Amino acid sequence: xxxxxxxxxxxxxxxxxxxxxxxxxxxxGLKLGLEKMLGIAALRTVVQLSLIGLVLxxxxxxxxxxxxxxxxVFMMGFAGREAMARQTLKLRGGWSLGIATLSLMLAGTVVxxxxxTTAIRPEPWYDPRFAIPxxxxxxxxxxxxxxxxxxxxxxxxxxxKIAIEARLALGHARRDAVRPYxxxxxxxxxxxxxxxxxxxGLISIPxxxxxxxxxxxxxxQAVKYQILIMFLIAGSTSLGALTAxxxxxxxxxxxxxxLRLDRFR
Amino acid sequence: MILSIRHLxxxxxxxxxxxxxxxDIVALTGxxxxxxxxxxxxxxxxxxxxxxxxxxxxxxxxMAAPDxxxxxxxxxxxxxxxxxxxxxxxxxxxxxxxxxxxxxxGLESTALSWEVTNLSTGERQRLSFARAVVxxxxxxxxxxPTSGLDPxxxxxxEKLIEQYAQGGMGIVFVTHDAAQAxxxxxxxxxxxxxxxxxxxxx
Numbered sequence: 001x002x003x004x005x006x007x008x009x010x011x012x013x014x015x016x017x018x019x020x021x022x023x024x025x026x027x028x029g030l031k032l033g034l035e036k037m038l039g040i041a042a043l044r045t046v047v048q049l050s051l052i053g054l055v056l057x058x059x060x061x062x063x064x065x066x067x068x069x070x071x072x073v074f075m076m077g078f079a080g081r082e083a084m085a086r087q088t089l090k091l092r093g094g095w096s097l098g099i100a101t102l103s104l105m106l107a108g109t110v111v112x113x114x115x116x117t118t119a120i121r122p123e124p125w126y127d128p129r130f131a132i133p134x135x136x137x138x139x140x141x142x143x144x145x146x147x148x149x150x151x152x153x154x155x156x157x158x159x160x161k162i163a164i165e166a167r168l169a170l171g172h173a174r175r176d177a178v179r180p181y182x183x184x185x186x187x188x189x190x191x192x193x194x195x196x197x198x199x200x201g202l203i204s205i206p207x208x209x210x211x212x213x214x215x216x217x218x219x220x221q222a223v224k225y226q227i228l229i230m231f232l233i234a235g236s237t238s239l240g241a242l243t244a245x246x247x248x249x250x251x252x253x254x255x256x257x258x259l260r261l262d263r264f265r
Numbered sequence: 266m267i268l269s270i271r272h273l274x275x276x277x278x279x280x281x282x283x284x285x286x287x288x289d290i291v292a293l294t295g296x297x298x299x300x301x302x303x304x305x306x307x308x309x310x311x312x313x314x315x316x317x318x319x320x321x322x323x324x325x326x327x328m329a330a331p332d333x334x335x336x337x338x339x340x341x342x343x344x345x346x347x348x349x350x351x352x353x354x355x356x357x358x359x360x361x362x363x364x365x366x367x368x369x370x371g372l373e374s375t376a377l378s379w380e381v382t383n384l385s386t387g388e389r390q391r392l393s394f395a396r397a398v399v400x401x402x403x404x405x406x407x408x409x410p411t412s413g414l415d416p417x418x419x420x421x422x423e424k425l426i427e428q429y430a431q432g433g434m435g436i437v438f439v440t441h442d443a444a445q446a447x448x449x450x451x452x453x454x455x456x457x458x459x460x461x462x463x464x465x466x467x
Binding site: 160161162163164165166167168169170171172173177180254256257258259262 | 332338
Protein backbone atom coordinates (compact mmCIF):
# COMPACT_ATOMS: atom_id res chain seq x y z
CA UNK A 1 0.00 0.00 0.00
CA UNK A 2 1.55 3.29 -1.06
CA UNK A 3 0.94 6.19 1.25
CA UNK A 4 1.20 9.50 -0.51
CA UNK A 5 -1.11 11.02 2.00
CA UNK A 6 -1.45 14.79 1.70
CA UNK A 7 -2.31 16.40 5.02
CA UNK A 8 -5.05 19.01 4.83
CA UNK A 9 -4.55 22.28 6.70
CA UNK A 10 -7.30 24.52 8.02
CA UNK A 11 -6.25 27.00 5.34
CA UNK A 12 -7.14 24.38 2.66
CA UNK A 13 -10.63 24.05 4.13
CA UNK A 14 -11.02 27.81 4.17
CA UNK A 15 -10.19 27.87 0.49
CA UNK A 16 -12.95 25.31 -0.14
CA UNK A 17 -15.36 27.42 1.87
CA UNK A 18 -14.96 30.18 -0.73
CA UNK A 19 -17.21 28.03 -2.92
CA UNK A 20 -19.91 28.17 -0.27
CA UNK A 21 -19.54 31.94 0.02
CA UNK A 22 -19.93 32.11 -3.75
CA UNK A 23 -23.12 30.02 -3.61
CA UNK A 24 -24.41 32.18 -0.75
CA UNK A 25 -23.63 35.33 -2.73
CA UNK A 26 -25.51 33.97 -5.73
CA UNK A 27 -28.48 33.13 -3.50
CA UNK A 28 -28.58 36.69 -2.18
CA GLY A 29 -28.10 38.21 -5.63
CA LEU A 30 -30.84 36.09 -7.20
CA LYS A 31 -33.11 36.32 -4.12
CA LEU A 32 -33.28 32.52 -3.78
CA GLY A 33 -33.50 32.73 0.00
CA LEU A 34 -31.12 29.78 0.43
CA GLU A 35 -28.21 31.62 2.06
CA LYS A 36 -29.40 31.13 5.63
CA MET A 37 -30.07 27.40 5.24
CA LEU A 38 -26.79 27.00 3.40
CA GLY A 39 -24.91 28.78 6.17
CA ILE A 40 -26.53 26.79 8.95
CA ALA A 41 -25.98 23.48 7.14
CA ALA A 42 -22.32 24.33 6.51
CA LEU A 43 -21.85 25.29 10.13
CA ARG A 44 -23.51 22.05 11.28
CA THR A 45 -21.19 20.03 9.05
CA VAL A 46 -18.13 21.69 10.57
CA VAL A 47 -19.30 21.43 14.17
CA GLN A 48 -20.77 17.90 13.97
CA LEU A 49 -17.83 16.43 12.07
CA SER A 50 -15.27 18.14 14.33
CA LEU A 51 -17.02 16.75 17.38
CA ILE A 52 -17.27 13.27 15.94
CA GLY A 53 -13.60 13.54 15.00
CA LEU A 54 -12.72 14.18 18.64
CA VAL A 55 -15.04 11.44 19.86
CA LEU A 56 -13.61 8.93 17.39
CA UNK A 57 -10.07 9.85 18.39
CA UNK A 58 -10.88 9.18 22.05
CA UNK A 59 -12.82 6.05 21.22
CA UNK A 60 -10.00 4.62 19.08
CA UNK A 61 -7.50 5.16 21.87
CA UNK A 62 -9.54 3.20 24.40
CA UNK A 63 -10.66 0.18 22.28
CA UNK A 64 -13.19 -0.55 25.03
CA UNK A 65 -16.15 -2.74 24.00
CA UNK A 66 -18.44 -0.77 26.32
CA UNK A 67 -17.62 2.65 24.94
CA UNK A 68 -17.94 1.24 21.44
CA UNK A 69 -21.32 -0.25 22.27
CA UNK A 70 -22.46 3.02 23.82
CA UNK A 71 -21.44 4.96 20.70
CA UNK A 72 -23.23 2.40 18.51
CA VAL A 73 -26.44 2.65 20.55
CA PHE A 74 -26.30 6.45 20.34
CA MET A 75 -25.90 6.32 16.57
CA MET A 76 -28.79 3.89 16.15
CA GLY A 77 -30.99 5.99 18.40
CA PHE A 78 -30.31 9.12 16.37
CA ALA A 79 -30.89 7.22 13.13
CA GLY A 80 -34.28 6.06 14.45
CA ARG A 81 -35.24 9.60 15.38
CA GLU A 82 -34.20 10.90 11.99
CA ALA A 83 -36.19 8.17 10.20
CA MET A 84 -39.25 9.08 12.26
CA ALA A 85 -38.84 12.80 11.60
CA ARG A 86 -39.04 12.06 7.87
CA GLN A 87 -42.49 10.46 8.17
CA THR A 88 -45.41 12.52 6.87
CA LEU A 89 -47.87 10.22 8.66
CA LYS A 90 -46.84 9.12 12.13
CA LEU A 91 -48.35 6.41 14.28
CA ARG A 92 -49.80 7.24 17.67
CA GLY A 93 -48.02 6.19 20.86
CA GLY A 94 -44.43 6.27 19.63
CA TRP A 95 -44.86 3.32 17.27
CA SER A 96 -43.20 5.08 14.33
CA LEU A 97 -40.08 5.78 16.38
CA GLY A 98 -40.12 2.25 17.80
CA ILE A 99 -40.47 0.52 14.45
CA ALA A 100 -37.83 2.70 12.76
CA THR A 101 -35.30 2.37 15.61
CA LEU A 102 -35.70 -1.38 16.07
CA SER A 103 -35.44 -2.08 12.32
CA LEU A 104 -32.29 0.05 12.11
CA MET A 105 -30.82 -1.66 15.16
CA LEU A 106 -31.52 -5.10 13.80
CA ALA A 107 -30.16 -4.42 10.31
CA GLY A 108 -27.22 -2.33 11.49
CA THR A 109 -26.13 -4.82 14.16
CA VAL A 110 -26.49 -7.94 12.03
CA VAL A 111 -24.70 -6.53 8.99
CA UNK A 112 -21.90 -4.72 10.84
CA UNK A 113 -21.20 -7.72 13.08
CA UNK A 114 -21.17 -10.00 10.06
CA UNK A 115 -18.69 -7.75 8.24
CA UNK A 116 -16.44 -7.45 11.31
CA THR A 117 -16.36 -11.16 12.07
CA THR A 118 -16.08 -12.55 8.55
CA ALA A 119 -14.68 -10.04 6.03
CA ILE A 120 -12.59 -7.46 7.86
CA ARG A 121 -11.71 -9.42 11.03
CA PRO A 122 -9.90 -6.77 13.09
CA GLU A 123 -8.33 -7.75 16.41
CA PRO A 124 -10.41 -7.49 18.63
CA TRP A 125 -13.41 -7.78 16.33
CA TYR A 126 -15.19 -4.83 17.97
CA ASP A 127 -12.17 -2.50 17.47
CA PRO A 128 -13.95 0.88 17.24
CA ARG A 129 -11.62 2.06 14.46
CA PHE A 130 -13.43 -0.43 12.20
CA ALA A 131 -16.76 -0.94 13.93
CA ILE A 132 -17.88 2.68 14.26
CA PRO A 133 -17.18 3.97 10.73
CA UNK A 134 -18.67 0.79 9.25
CA UNK A 135 -21.79 1.09 11.36
CA UNK A 136 -22.07 4.76 10.44
CA UNK A 137 -21.93 4.06 6.73
CA UNK A 138 -24.37 1.17 7.01
CA UNK A 139 -26.80 3.13 9.22
CA UNK A 140 -26.74 6.27 7.09
CA UNK A 141 -27.90 4.31 4.06
CA UNK A 142 -30.28 1.96 5.87
CA UNK A 143 -31.90 5.01 7.42
CA UNK A 144 -32.81 6.17 3.92
CA UNK A 145 -34.35 2.84 3.01
CA UNK A 146 -36.32 2.58 6.24
CA UNK A 147 -37.58 6.17 6.10
CA UNK A 148 -38.56 6.06 2.42
CA UNK A 149 -40.14 2.62 2.72
CA UNK A 150 -42.23 3.50 5.77
CA UNK A 151 -43.30 6.83 4.34
CA UNK A 152 -44.34 5.22 1.07
CA UNK A 153 -46.32 2.45 2.77
CA UNK A 154 -48.20 4.92 5.00
CA UNK A 155 -49.08 7.17 2.08
CA UNK A 156 -50.21 4.29 -0.16
CA UNK A 157 -52.33 2.55 2.43
CA UNK A 158 -54.07 5.82 3.13
CA UNK A 159 -54.56 6.58 -0.57
CA UNK A 160 -55.77 3.05 -1.40
CA LYS A 161 -58.05 2.65 1.63
CA ILE A 162 -61.18 2.10 -0.45
CA ALA A 163 -59.54 -0.52 -2.66
CA ILE A 164 -57.99 -2.35 0.31
CA GLU A 165 -61.26 -2.40 2.24
CA ALA A 166 -63.11 -3.61 -0.86
CA ARG A 167 -60.86 -6.67 -0.80
CA LEU A 168 -61.23 -7.15 2.94
CA ALA A 169 -65.02 -6.93 2.60
CA LEU A 170 -64.90 -9.72 0.02
CA GLY A 171 -63.07 -11.91 2.51
CA HIS A 172 -59.47 -11.42 1.42
CA ALA A 173 -56.88 -11.72 4.18
CA ARG A 174 -55.08 -8.53 5.18
CA ARG A 175 -51.75 -9.87 3.93
CA ASP A 176 -53.18 -10.33 0.44
CA ALA A 177 -54.94 -6.99 0.51
CA VAL A 178 -51.80 -5.00 1.38
CA ARG A 179 -49.23 -7.10 -0.49
CA PRO A 180 -49.06 -4.88 -3.62
CA TYR A 181 -48.41 -1.83 -1.47
CA UNK A 182 -45.84 -3.60 0.69
CA UNK A 183 -44.04 -4.55 -2.52
CA UNK A 184 -44.21 -0.98 -3.81
CA UNK A 185 -42.87 0.42 -0.52
CA UNK A 186 -40.05 -2.13 -0.53
CA UNK A 187 -39.10 -1.16 -4.07
CA UNK A 188 -39.07 2.53 -3.11
CA UNK A 189 -36.96 1.77 -0.04
CA UNK A 190 -34.17 -0.11 -1.82
CA UNK A 191 -34.19 1.83 -5.09
CA UNK A 192 -31.44 4.26 -4.08
CA UNK A 193 -28.96 1.52 -3.26
CA UNK A 194 -29.79 -0.37 -6.47
CA UNK A 195 -29.20 2.86 -8.40
CA UNK A 196 -25.98 3.47 -6.51
CA UNK A 197 -24.70 -0.04 -7.30
CA UNK A 198 -25.66 0.33 -10.97
CA UNK A 199 -24.01 3.71 -11.35
CA UNK A 200 -20.91 2.86 -9.30
CA GLY A 201 -17.72 3.46 -11.25
CA LEU A 202 -19.45 4.43 -14.48
CA ILE A 203 -21.25 7.58 -13.46
CA SER A 204 -20.10 8.13 -9.91
CA ILE A 205 -16.94 7.31 -8.00
CA PRO A 206 -18.36 6.52 -4.56
CA UNK A 207 -17.35 8.86 -1.75
CA UNK A 208 -15.65 6.28 0.40
CA UNK A 209 -13.49 5.06 -2.48
CA UNK A 210 -12.60 8.62 -3.42
CA UNK A 211 -11.58 9.27 0.19
CA UNK A 212 -9.37 6.18 0.29
CA UNK A 213 -7.69 7.02 -3.02
CA UNK A 214 -7.07 10.60 -1.91
CA UNK A 215 -5.61 9.18 1.29
CA UNK A 216 -3.11 7.22 -0.81
CA UNK A 217 -4.63 3.74 -0.92
CA UNK A 218 -4.02 1.66 -4.04
CA UNK A 219 -7.16 1.93 -6.27
CA UNK A 220 -7.62 -1.84 -6.58
CA GLN A 221 -7.65 -2.11 -2.78
CA ALA A 222 -10.04 0.84 -2.54
CA VAL A 223 -12.33 -0.89 -5.05
CA LYS A 224 -12.44 -4.07 -2.97
CA TYR A 225 -13.41 -2.06 0.08
CA GLN A 226 -16.02 -0.18 -1.89
CA ILE A 227 -17.60 -3.40 -3.18
CA LEU A 228 -17.68 -4.79 0.35
CA ILE A 229 -19.34 -1.62 1.61
CA MET A 230 -21.86 -1.60 -1.23
CA PHE A 231 -22.87 -5.18 -0.46
CA LEU A 232 -23.13 -4.44 3.24
CA ILE A 233 -25.27 -1.38 2.56
CA ALA A 234 -27.49 -3.25 0.11
CA GLY A 235 -27.99 -6.09 2.58
CA SER A 236 -28.65 -3.81 5.48
CA THR A 237 -30.98 -1.51 3.55
CA SER A 238 -33.04 -4.48 2.35
CA LEU A 239 -33.18 -6.09 5.78
CA GLY A 240 -33.97 -2.81 7.56
CA ALA A 241 -36.59 -1.65 5.06
CA LEU A 242 -38.29 -5.06 4.96
CA THR A 243 -38.45 -5.30 8.75
CA ALA A 244 -39.80 -1.75 9.08
CA UNK A 245 -42.34 -2.13 6.27
CA UNK A 246 -43.69 -5.46 7.54
CA UNK A 247 -43.91 -4.15 11.11
CA UNK A 248 -45.68 -1.01 9.92
CA UNK A 249 -48.15 -2.92 7.75
CA UNK A 250 -48.82 -5.15 10.74
CA UNK A 251 -49.53 -2.12 12.91
CA UNK A 252 -51.78 -0.53 10.28
CA UNK A 253 -53.98 -3.62 10.25
CA UNK A 254 -55.11 -5.98 13.00
CA UNK A 255 -55.75 -9.64 13.67
CA UNK A 256 -59.42 -9.24 12.65
CA UNK A 257 -58.08 -8.31 9.21
CA UNK A 258 -59.11 -4.68 9.43
CA LEU A 259 -57.27 -1.68 8.05
CA ARG A 260 -56.37 0.48 11.06
CA LEU A 261 -55.66 3.95 9.68
CA ASP A 262 -57.10 5.25 12.97
CA ARG A 263 -53.71 4.38 14.44
CA PHE A 264 -52.19 7.37 12.65
CA ARG A 265 -51.92 10.53 14.73
CA MET B 266 -80.13 -19.40 8.48
CA ILE B 267 -80.11 -16.40 10.72
CA LEU B 268 -77.80 -13.51 11.48
CA SER B 269 -78.23 -12.47 15.09
CA ILE B 270 -76.86 -9.19 16.41
CA ARG B 271 -76.80 -8.43 20.14
CA HIS B 272 -75.57 -5.24 21.85
CA LEU B 273 -73.71 -4.01 18.81
CA UNK B 274 -71.84 -0.78 19.61
CA UNK B 275 -69.75 1.41 17.38
CA UNK B 276 -69.06 5.05 18.31
CA UNK B 277 -72.46 6.79 18.38
CA UNK B 278 -74.38 3.69 17.31
CA UNK B 279 -76.07 1.26 19.66
CA UNK B 280 -76.14 -0.78 21.70
CA UNK B 281 -78.61 -2.32 19.31
CA UNK B 282 -80.09 -5.73 18.55
CA UNK B 283 -81.60 -7.17 15.42
CA UNK B 284 -81.80 -10.25 13.30
CA UNK B 285 -81.78 -11.06 9.63
CA UNK B 286 -83.28 -14.36 8.51
CA UNK B 287 -82.75 -16.25 5.26
CA UNK B 288 -84.87 -14.69 2.53
CA ASP B 289 -85.33 -11.39 4.37
CA ILE B 290 -84.93 -8.20 2.38
CA VAL B 291 -84.37 -5.58 5.04
CA ALA B 292 -84.59 -1.95 3.98
CA LEU B 293 -82.38 0.20 6.22
CA THR B 294 -83.25 3.88 6.17
CA GLY B 295 -82.38 6.93 8.23
CA UNK B 296 -81.15 10.50 7.85
CA UNK B 297 -77.82 11.17 6.13
CA UNK B 298 -74.82 10.86 8.44
CA UNK B 299 -76.70 8.84 11.04
CA UNK B 300 -74.30 5.93 10.56
CA UNK B 301 -76.06 3.44 8.31
CA UNK B 302 -72.80 2.62 6.54
CA UNK B 303 -70.95 2.48 9.87
CA UNK B 304 -73.52 -0.02 11.10
CA UNK B 305 -73.03 -2.29 8.09
CA UNK B 306 -69.24 -1.93 8.34
CA UNK B 307 -69.41 -2.89 12.03
CA UNK B 308 -71.46 -5.99 11.22
CA UNK B 309 -68.83 -6.96 8.63
CA UNK B 310 -66.19 -6.30 11.33
CA UNK B 311 -64.39 -3.75 9.15
CA UNK B 312 -64.14 -1.29 12.05
CA UNK B 313 -63.47 -1.90 15.73
CA UNK B 314 -66.84 -2.62 17.39
CA UNK B 315 -68.40 -4.47 20.28
CA UNK B 316 -71.23 -6.94 20.35
CA UNK B 317 -72.21 -10.59 20.11
CA UNK B 318 -72.83 -11.53 16.50
CA UNK B 319 -73.65 -15.02 15.39
CA UNK B 320 -74.49 -16.65 12.10
CA UNK B 321 -76.58 -19.77 12.59
CA UNK B 322 -75.41 -19.83 16.18
CA UNK B 323 -71.72 -19.60 15.25
CA UNK B 324 -70.02 -16.66 16.94
CA UNK B 325 -68.24 -14.12 14.76
CA UNK B 326 -65.15 -14.28 16.97
CA UNK B 327 -64.96 -18.06 16.65
CA MET B 328 -63.97 -17.75 13.01
CA ALA B 329 -61.27 -15.81 11.17
CA ALA B 330 -62.50 -12.41 9.99
CA PRO B 331 -62.17 -13.28 6.25
CA ASP B 332 -64.36 -16.35 6.79
CA UNK B 333 -67.00 -14.22 8.50
CA UNK B 334 -66.92 -11.66 5.70
CA UNK B 335 -67.28 -14.31 3.01
CA UNK B 336 -70.61 -15.22 4.62
CA UNK B 337 -71.69 -11.79 5.84
CA UNK B 338 -70.63 -9.65 2.90
CA UNK B 339 -70.70 -5.89 2.69
CA UNK B 340 -70.87 -3.98 -0.62
CA UNK B 341 -70.02 -0.31 0.00
CA UNK B 342 -71.66 2.55 -1.87
CA UNK B 343 -68.34 3.62 -3.35
CA UNK B 344 -66.59 0.65 -4.87
CA UNK B 345 -62.85 0.15 -4.62
CA UNK B 346 -60.76 -1.49 -7.36
CA UNK B 347 -57.31 -2.96 -6.92
CA UNK B 348 -56.40 -4.10 -10.43
CA UNK B 349 -56.40 -2.37 -13.83
CA UNK B 350 -58.87 -4.74 -15.51
CA UNK B 351 -62.27 -5.92 -14.28
CA UNK B 352 -61.56 -9.66 -14.41
CA UNK B 353 -59.08 -9.99 -11.50
CA UNK B 354 -61.76 -8.60 -9.19
CA UNK B 355 -63.73 -11.80 -9.74
CA UNK B 356 -60.84 -14.05 -8.73
CA UNK B 357 -61.92 -17.23 -7.02
CA UNK B 358 -65.40 -17.33 -8.56
CA UNK B 359 -66.68 -19.86 -11.08
CA UNK B 360 -66.51 -18.30 -14.56
CA UNK B 361 -69.92 -19.58 -15.64
CA UNK B 362 -71.47 -18.06 -12.49
CA UNK B 363 -69.73 -14.76 -13.19
CA UNK B 364 -70.92 -14.61 -16.79
CA UNK B 365 -74.47 -15.56 -15.80
CA UNK B 366 -74.54 -12.90 -13.07
CA UNK B 367 -73.26 -10.26 -15.49
CA UNK B 368 -75.99 -11.19 -17.99
CA UNK B 369 -78.67 -10.83 -15.34
CA UNK B 370 -77.32 -7.34 -14.62
CA GLY B 371 -77.44 -6.43 -18.32
CA LEU B 372 -73.70 -6.75 -18.87
CA GLU B 373 -71.88 -8.83 -21.49
CA SER B 374 -69.03 -11.13 -20.53
CA THR B 375 -66.70 -8.80 -22.46
CA ALA B 376 -67.08 -6.49 -19.44
CA LEU B 377 -64.46 -8.69 -17.77
CA SER B 378 -61.78 -7.33 -20.10
CA TRP B 379 -62.74 -3.69 -19.57
CA GLU B 380 -60.40 -1.28 -17.89
CA VAL B 381 -61.59 -0.12 -14.49
CA THR B 382 -60.69 3.53 -15.18
CA ASN B 383 -63.15 3.59 -18.09
CA LEU B 384 -66.13 2.27 -16.11
CA SER B 385 -69.15 4.49 -15.65
CA THR B 386 -70.71 4.97 -12.21
CA GLY B 387 -73.50 2.55 -13.08
CA GLU B 388 -71.09 -0.06 -14.41
CA ARG B 389 -69.00 0.18 -11.28
CA GLN B 390 -72.07 -0.26 -9.15
CA ARG B 391 -73.32 -3.33 -11.02
CA LEU B 392 -69.86 -4.90 -11.21
CA SER B 393 -69.17 -4.39 -7.52
CA PHE B 394 -72.53 -6.02 -6.75
CA ALA B 395 -71.67 -8.88 -9.10
CA ARG B 396 -68.19 -9.52 -7.71
CA ALA B 397 -69.73 -9.94 -4.23
CA VAL B 398 -72.77 -12.00 -5.08
CA VAL B 399 -70.84 -14.55 -7.17
CA UNK B 400 -69.33 -15.81 -3.92
CA UNK B 401 -72.82 -16.66 -2.72
CA UNK B 402 -72.71 -15.10 0.76
CA UNK B 403 -75.38 -16.03 3.28
CA UNK B 404 -76.02 -12.39 4.20
CA UNK B 405 -75.47 -9.60 1.68
CA UNK B 406 -75.36 -6.00 2.91
CA UNK B 407 -75.78 -3.46 0.11
CA UNK B 408 -75.05 0.23 0.65
CA UNK B 409 -77.33 2.20 -1.71
CA PRO B 410 -77.20 -0.47 -4.44
CA THR B 411 -79.14 1.45 -7.07
CA SER B 412 -78.05 5.05 -6.37
CA GLY B 413 -76.02 5.36 -9.58
CA LEU B 414 -78.32 3.40 -11.88
CA ASP B 415 -80.84 4.51 -14.50
CA PRO B 416 -84.45 3.33 -13.87
CA UNK B 417 -84.10 0.36 -16.22
CA UNK B 418 -80.92 -0.95 -14.60
CA UNK B 419 -82.22 -0.16 -11.12
CA UNK B 420 -85.22 -2.34 -11.92
CA UNK B 421 -82.96 -5.18 -13.08
CA UNK B 422 -80.96 -4.89 -9.87
CA GLU B 423 -84.10 -4.99 -7.71
CA LYS B 424 -85.37 -8.08 -9.52
CA LEU B 425 -82.02 -9.74 -9.02
CA ILE B 426 -81.99 -8.91 -5.31
CA GLU B 427 -85.44 -10.51 -5.00
CA GLN B 428 -84.23 -13.63 -6.80
CA TYR B 429 -81.25 -14.01 -4.49
CA ALA B 430 -83.53 -13.58 -1.46
CA GLN B 431 -85.86 -16.24 -2.84
CA GLY B 432 -82.80 -18.46 -3.11
CA GLY B 433 -82.26 -18.06 0.64
CA MET B 434 -79.85 -15.15 0.87
CA GLY B 435 -80.56 -12.64 3.64
CA ILE B 436 -80.32 -9.10 2.29
CA VAL B 437 -79.90 -5.75 4.04
CA PHE B 438 -79.91 -2.67 1.84
CA VAL B 439 -79.50 1.02 2.61
CA THR B 440 -81.78 3.37 0.72
CA HIS B 441 -82.91 6.97 0.83
CA ASP B 442 -85.86 6.18 -1.42
CA ALA B 443 -89.01 5.48 0.66
CA ALA B 444 -90.77 4.04 -2.39
CA GLN B 445 -87.90 1.60 -2.98
CA ALA B 446 -87.88 0.62 0.69
CA UNK B 447 -91.61 -0.17 0.46
CA UNK B 448 -91.36 -1.86 -2.95
CA UNK B 449 -88.30 -4.05 -2.40
CA UNK B 450 -88.10 -4.50 1.36
CA UNK B 451 -89.89 -7.30 3.16
CA UNK B 452 -88.93 -5.53 6.38
CA UNK B 453 -88.12 -1.92 7.11
CA UNK B 454 -85.79 -0.74 9.87
CA UNK B 455 -84.86 2.84 10.57
CA UNK B 456 -81.66 4.07 12.22
CA UNK B 457 -81.96 7.31 14.11
CA UNK B 458 -80.14 8.69 17.16
CA UNK B 459 -77.99 5.55 17.24
CA UNK B 460 -81.03 3.30 17.71
CA UNK B 461 -82.98 1.03 15.38
CA UNK B 462 -86.73 0.97 15.10
CA UNK B 463 -88.53 -1.64 13.06
CA UNK B 464 -91.65 -0.59 11.26
CA UNK B 465 -94.40 -3.17 11.66
CA UNK B 466 -95.00 -5.35 8.64
CA UNK B 467 -97.34 -3.77 6.07
